[in-house]
Amino acid sequence: MTVLRSEATIPPTERLPGRFRGFMAGFPSGVAIITATDRQGKQWGMTCSAMCSASVEPPTLIIGVRAASPTLRALLDSGSFAVNLLHERARETAELFASGDPDRFDLVAWEHESGYGGAHLYEAAHSVADCRVSQSVLVGPQRMVFGEPFRISTLTEARPLLYGMRRYGRWSAAG
Known part of the structure; x- marks a missing residue:
């Protein structure tokens, strides 16, 4: 086995955040869009790959959201949100919601009914x-939000959209 070492094995403190970003890029994840509705009924949403399961009992997940995000403000004010897990054909939607485009909800198909945590992106999400x-x-400039699912909807059996190494990908058919 060959072990690769670099001069940056123990980086100076000022370089550690950049190295950490690169380290985490090597840990691919699924892609989700977090949506929330503010008190005036306006929809907010953002692309998120910082999500994980915290507990099965009670069912709890954690999402990481930039502390200055208007989506965060809406979900904390309303006390609820929706996690739209994107399927492999939803890259454009992921990029749109990552862009911060103020008209993003005008450019995608979505629905919001009474009792939803946030908008459901029914054409882009598999669940x-x-x-x-x-x-x-x-935590630093991020807020880790713990959410307890009260409804889970499966929309399609499509494979998930993945993100890692600073690019989008799809699950291999072989495997």
């Missing part, structure tokens, strides 16, 4: 979990 906020914790 949606509506969640109640149970707690949140500030």
Whole structure:
């Protein structure tokens, strides 16, 4: 086995955040769009790859959201949000919601009914979990939000969209 070493094995403190970003890029994840509805009924949403399961009992997930995000403000004010897990053909939607385009909800198909945690992106998502906020914790410029799903909808059997190494990908058919 060959072990590769670089001069940056133990980087100076000022370089550590950049190295950490590169380290985490090597850990691919699924892609989700987090949506929330503010008190005036306006839809907010953002692309998120910082999501994980925290507990099966009670069912709890964690999402990472930039502390200054208007989507975060809407989901904390309303106490709920939706996690739209994107399928492999939804790259354009992921990029749109990552762009911050103020008209993003005018450019995608979505629905929001009473009792939803946020908008359901029914053409881009393979599954949606509506969640109640149970707690949140500030970590640097991010807020980790704990959500307890109260409804899970499977929309299609499509494979998930993946993100890693700073690019989008899809699940291999072989495997």
